[in-house]
């Protein structure tokens with residue numbers, strides 16, 4: 001909140017049923033110096049963390065598959081999305097959050113992950129900041145079946161596949177979740193996992 005071009009910010013809560021939809025009315029000084037009243041809706045669903053789980057020896061990654069209603073109502077035929085493991089911070093630090101989500105969603109117990117990117121996912125309408133991690137998993141780290149937390153209505157399929165297949169799915173459009181594309185491309189650019197072709 002250190003922008004001299006913005007003043008008189010007023011917030012109206014339009015909905016706080018699950019997450020919070022705010023409507024902000026404020027004055028904004030344009031580049032020509034004049035002030036203008038602007039109204040912007042801003043959806044606050046909290047910050048989150050996501051991780052690409054990868055195994056260099058096997059050349060594989062672990063992804064998740066679940067139903068995503070907002071995509072179903074926007075041309076994703078069956079509403080299913082293949083994504084990296086992710087979750088909302090819910091008061092935890094990004095690292096604490098992602099280690100918990102890895103266990104809940106995939107059943108792997110990791111102790112080390114590396115933060116590689118921080119992104120605003122949809123800056124015109126959603127407040128969410130997403131912390132992106134990579135983490136190396138081994139078969140021996142699989143201690144639970146995964147699938148999502150019992151107290152949440154999560155129904156998650158865990159997919160382990162060659163990195164190469166994930167890249168092909170990204171190119172074909174079978175993977176089209178932004179955080180997943182970013183992390184797969186991060187892995188590709190930084191040659192985290194060897195690919196044969």
Ligand SMILES: Nc1nc2c(ncn2[C@@H]2O[C@H](COP(=O)(O)OP(=O)(O)O[C@H]3O[C@H](CO)[C@@H](O)[C@H](O)[C@@H]3O)[C@@H](O)[C@H]2O)c(=O)[nH]1
Pocket residue numbers: 018019045047048049050086087088089101128130152153154179
């Ligand atoms: N009852 C109810 N449950 C909801 C609602 N919206 C979300 N949930 C549930 O709240 C839980 C949130 O699970 P997380 O693992 O913490 O988050 P996520 O849904 O995987 O991912 C969210 O965060 C990611 C990372 O920040 C985002 O990438 C993703 O789009 C989403 O916002 C899920 O069980 C989801 O079904 C709702 O309106 N009502």
Ligand SMILES: [Mg+2]
Pocket residue numbers: 085086087088101105
């Ligand atoms: Mg999740």
